[in-house]
Amino acid sequence: MQQVFIDNSPVDGVITITGQDAHHLIRVVRLKNGEKIRVSCSDGSNYICQVNGPSGDDLIVDVIEEVPSTELNNRIYLFQAIPKGDRIETIIEKCVELGVYEIIPVQMKNCIVKLDEKKKKNKLARYQAIAESAAKQSKRSIIPSIHEIMDFKQAYEYACDLDVILLPYECKNGMKDTFDVLASLKKGQSIGVFIGPEGGFDPSEIELVKDRAKLISLGGRILRTDTAAICSLSMLMLKCEEM
Template sequence: MYHFFVEPHQIGAEEIRIEGADVNHIRNVLRMKPGEKILISSREGGDYFCRVEELEPEYVSAKILEERENNELPARIHLFQGLPKGDKMELIIQKAVELGVYRVIPVSMKRSVVKLDAKKADAKGKRWNAVSESAAKQSKRSLIPEVAPLMTYKEAVKEAAGYDMVLLPYESADGIRKTRELLASVKPGTDIAVFIGPEGGFEDEEVELARENRAEIVTLGKRILRTETAGLCMLSALMLQLEV
């Protein structure tokens, strides 16, 4: 079943009006007809099982048949991802969205090889948010996770300090039991920050700064994980703990 996102104001009591680029996609690419069933979600959360009614050049209207239960995780996971090389960020965003991440924040860290100026960061941000939207549609998310503007490490640590839990997997940490206990203590309705370093990992002073700002330094096991693997490993563990 095809899945589309709309703004909250496009949702009426009995009908939803699809506008913008999706209209051309529905009419001319998918060649949908009145009577076909689709799934529509509000960008702020909320799922609706609908039937296509009208296909006009400027809009598509769909009748609401059933409002469905939100399928989001009961806690909000914010992935603070150290800026990686090449196209790895796109892969990380795609898979993180599939695993239930609430928000992805690219972070410039000391060992980040890639350096983005304001113009490049803006262009990358648009592309990354498009990747998030595509992954949200594919995985039937109830909302589209935001890919936030690029932050410095200090900015990221300061923001995350206000969350309910901050987790920083670090290759020099030990004691998987602590990791298990922290994951088991995660509660619905909370905000969880996960910090992942770029290629080469964290500098010692970055780890200490995070520790001074309430971060729990944890291990993900005895093996060294790539930057594109570590965050997905942590997200998978959190998903299994939170899924209901």
């Protein structure tokens, strides 16, 4: 079943899909009258709809039923150190599938990749397109946003507005604190997760956040940055689903 995100809401049980989404569904997917699609509106409502045919360049669909949101009970913000290669694309795709609310790429001290301003803009557009594709595939109710790239200090200041900040740290021994932190999370809390680069967090970065962030462990093995992000989101997804 195709998924589409729109800004407008149903009017008398009818939704009009416009723009590139309409073109894609009509000309590329070639949806036929009577086929069903899932529509998520900007007001947070979600519907199963039946295609009623094109109207010029637009696609008209009839609402069959309203369905529940697929979003987690908590908003999770991923502060991801920029990795080398295309690992960031995998991180975005998988973490969107797992329920992340926003991803903030962070230029940390030990990041190997250094992006200039032009590359940052080009990358951001591609990252957002990957997030949208993953949101459609996983039937999200929103498209998670990819924030502009920040340095570590900017990212920490941004995270300070959240209810909880978690930082998986390779120097943290034992899983007790991890289990305790997960058990203490409450429904509706906003949660920030900082994932370090291939070279690990710089000591000055840990010093900056230690009084506010909860340092946790992801186990006795050293994980790649993309694995650490997916592991952290998986743990939080399971916890948020049960609340």
